[in-house]
Amino acid sequence: MRGAVAKLTSGGLEFGLSVAVALFALAIALVAVVATGVSPGRGASAFVDGAFGSQLNYAGTFAKMVPLTLVALAWIVVFRAGRFHVGFPGQILIGGMFVSIVALKVSLPAVIHLPLVLLGGMVGGGLYAGIAAWLWAKRGVNEILSTLLLNLVAAQILAWWVRKPFHDPATPLPLTKALPNSSRWPELLTNTSLHWDVVLIPIAVIVVAVLLSRTLFGFRIRVTGAGEQIARHAGLAPKRVGSSAIILSGAIAGLAGASLVIAGVTPAMGEDFGADYGFTGIAVALLARNSPIAVLPSALLFAALAQGGGVMEGTVGISSSLVDFIQGLMIVLVLAATTLLYVVRKRSRARKKPPQARMAPAADLEPAR
Amino acid sequence: MNSVIAAIGFGPFDTDWLAAAIILTAPLLLAAMGELVSERAGVLNVGLEGMMLAGAFFSYLVAWKANSLVVGAFAGIGAGLLFAVVMGLLSIVAKADQIVSGVGVNLAATGLTSFLFDQIFGNRAQVVVPTMGNIKIPLLEKIPDFGPALFDHDILTYIAFLLVPAIWFLLYRTRWGLAIRAAGEMPAAVDTAGINVQRVRWAGVLTAGGLSGLAGANLAIVQVGIFHQEMSAGRGFLALVAVIFGRWTPLGVLGACLVLGGADALQLRLADQSAVPHQLWVVLTGIAVVLALYMVLAKRGRQRQPVALSLVALVAAGAVVLAIATPHVSLPDQLWRSLPYLLALAVLAGALSRSRMPSKLTIPYSRGEG
Numbered sequence: 060m061r062g063a064v065a066k067l068t069s070g071g072l073e074f075g076l077s078v079a080v081a082l083f084a085l086a087i088a089l090v091a092v093v094a095t096g097v098s099p100g101r102g103a104s105a106f107v108d109g110a111f112g113s114q115l116n117y118a119g120t121f122a123k124m125v126p127l128t129l130v131a132l133a134w135i136v137v138f139r140a141g142r143f144h145v146g147f148p149g150q151i152l153i154g155g156m157f158v159s160i161v162a163l164k165v166s167l168p169a170v171i172h173l174p175l176v177l178l179g180g181m182v183g184g185g186l187y188a189g190i191a192a193w194l195w196a197k198r199g200v201n202e203i204l205s206t207l208l209l210n211l212v213a214a215q216i217l218a219w220w221v222r223k224p225f226h227d228p229a230t231p232l233p234l235t236k237a238l239p240n241s242s243r244w245p246e247l248l249t250n251t252s253l254h255w256d257v258v259l260i261p262i263a264v265i266v267v268a269v270l271l272s273r274t275l276f277g278f279r280i281r282v283t284g285a286g287e288q289i290a291r292h293a294g295l296a297p298k299r300v301g302s303s304a305i306i307l308s309g310a311i312a313g314l315a316g317a318s319l320v321i322a323g324v325t326p327a328m329g330e331d332f333g334a335d336y337g338f339t340g341i342a343v344a345l346l347a348r349n350s351p352i353a354v355l356p357s358a359l360l361f362a363a364l365a366q367g368g369g370v371m372e373g374t375v376g377i378s379s380s381l382v383d384f385i386q387g388l389m390i391v392l393v394l395a396a397t398t399l400l401y402v403v404r405k406r407s408r409a410r411k412k413p414p415q416a417r418m419a420p421a422a423d424l425e426p427a428r
Numbered sequence: 429m430n431s432v433i434a435a436i437g438f439g440p441f442d443t444d445w446l447a448a449a450i451i452l453t454a455p456l457l458l459a460a461m462g463e464l465v466s467e468r469a470g471v472l473n474v475g476l477e478g479m480m481l482a483g484a485f486f487s488y489l490v491a492w493k494a495n496s497l498v499v500g501a502f503a504g505i506g507a508g509l510l511f512a513v514v515m516g517l518l519s520i521v522a523k524a525d526q527i528v529s530g531v532g533v534n535l536a537a538t539g540l541t542s543f544l545f546d547q548i549f550g551n552r553a554q555v556v557v558p559t560m561g562n563i564k565i566p567l568l569e570k571i572p573d574f575g576p577a578l579f580d581h582d583i584l585t586y587i588a589f590l591l592v593p594a595i596w597f598l599l600y601r602t603r604w605g606l607a608i609r610a611a612g613e614m615p616a617a618v619d620t621a622g623i624n625v626q627r628v629r630w631a632g633v634l635t636a637g638g639l640s641g642l643a644g645a646n647l648a649i650v651q652v653g654i655f656h657q658e659m660s661a662g663r664g665f666l667a668l669v670a671v672i673f674g675r676w677t678p679l680g681v682l683g684a685c686l687v688l689g690g691a692d693a694l695q696l697r698l699a700d701q702s703a704v705p706h707q708l709w710v711v712l713t714g715i716a717v718v719l720a721l722y723m724v725l726a727k728r729g730r731q732r733q734p735v736a737l738s739l740v741a742l743v744a745a746g747a748v749v750l751a752i753a754t755p756h757v758s759l760p761d762q763l764w765r766s767l768p769y770l771l772a773l774a775v776l777a778g779a780l781s782r783s784r785m786p787s788k789l790t791i792p793y794s795r796g797e798g
Contacts, residue, residue: 091543095547143525143527143528145474145527145531194773194776194777198776198777200773200776200777201776201785201790203472203474203527203790204668204672204776205773205776207474207665207668207669208669208769208772208773208776209769209773211662211665211766211769212766212769212770212773215762215763215765215766215769216762216766218762219760219762219763222760222762223760338531338534338535339535341528341531342532342535345528376550377547378542378543378545378546378547378550380538380539380540380542380543380545380546380657381539381543382539383535383536383538383539383542383543384535384536384538384539384540384542384543385539386535386536386539387478387532387533387534387535387536387537387538387539387540388532388536389532390528390529390531390532390535390536391514391518391529391532391533391536394518394522394524394525394528394529394532395517395518395522395524397522397524398522398523398524399522
């Protein structure tokens, strides 16, 4: 009973911390808005109006939630396995590339075509993440360094893809042909950017939450995340579990890429259709403190920021780049707040109990490279 | 084309290419040398790109306002340092994950510079500040062909190249350098010797920040005299690649930066050619052969990697065939552009480089836990 209460208050503390971080970042945004000469009331109302004020605006907010939620979940999967990778931008792009193949080279009725296209995106993202997984497991290459490089390579692959093999000869622009309607998500609200892909939000959150907390694979991921040595003692193969987690997260990021391509405003695919979501999604997951359920409000906040900030540029003339700054600021603040929480907890624990033999931190259990 | 240059040049590899390669190498080298010190001290600074961008923006802004390029260059360094302080507070003091910290710094710097740029220059014409003039090195610039290509550059380019011996001296011939290298390999030993590990790592992070800021200043007020949004265009990431590619040594990083800068200059020259010039195949053959020889001769590795070796031999053989046959093929310039990244991946995957990575890179140090 006491354990449950402690867990609850600790969860409350984490939630409160995230809310505090978000409010603090928004306050700084407001200061920046005021500094440009717009009154705080007008700035705030312009923002809320931009994010939720009309059907067009809230449709945009919910549409932006899809890739943010998916990338955040992709991050959570690898994070729980104790692996960090930052390859989401590349996996989004390669996912989109596979989508363009399945969408343009196959013609099928929508009921089969759409799922096949989604599968294509997942396969693309998963395969691309597989390179990083293979390099890590077999060649000992740090997955952060390899994914940073693979992101840059993916951008070049896409630049070539939409100019040479899949270029639409009818346009001088680097674009593919329009993807057929059978391969695209139908619109949920007509004449808005909101498509039926929003159903992926609850599905993906539930699947990842259940996968991590209720399945054998999720258990293996969590044990491996606790430390490779621990995993080995539990009879697991940390390399295999870690690689699977990297590939699975790549597949989820590839699905985000698929949604960006087949639920976008334009029916054709360009060279950069939203790789930036790959980094913003990490911020979403961090603010959600790596909990799949908490991704929902966190993604909503970031999506509202992106949508509202974009509209504000037109209505009150404040550059939408402010949103990028606030996103970066949130990452910085979450990291600082996390340490604060850790220190506070350590102090209160030290006060309650006499010191015990400390367990080595997970970092020390990594094999020497 | 000048007849002398044509006689000396080898297809696209002429003195114009050499001069362009030197100019394009300079900003990479500045940032990479800073990052080298930071990584040897144990801090992987993914925020390099953002620090470079901040350096570019603030150097331009201040150079324009104060009407002085020198003040502008120092403002660039200051901006890089500012973001380095954020990076240090997160990764050294708060012991947060270095990669995520770097991602946050990058996003914040990109957003901040774009925002300020929009607000300040959104509805006014941007002023082009006069760029720094070139300094000719007496005597050396008189060398036919190579003199003008190598010894007629701006001051920051010279500083970038002079940093290589300076950093080498710092790392391998001073007590500070020993402390820096030890902080990345065995911080506990540094602590035992009575040197503050955190302070050493701070020095590394600040060096990377200041030099990345200077690299940004090089881009903005030396090369073009203007700022545009996201003008660093991935060069910060390239500098990170150069440190890996250069296997964490000053000379290696110099070589890597020259390869990346040279490839960049080459890529600019090849973009308007319809077919891959014959000379390029010959040069690629040469590189493959040297690489193969190096792998055979470098027996330091425990096993000699038969798979990698045969792969390199195959590439070399293929390149020889191509050099002789000179087929009329045009490879996409995106391939040339991704060549440095692919090379860096290959180097990482090869056993040769892994042992050189500072073993405590990205791992925060706490007393009694290291």
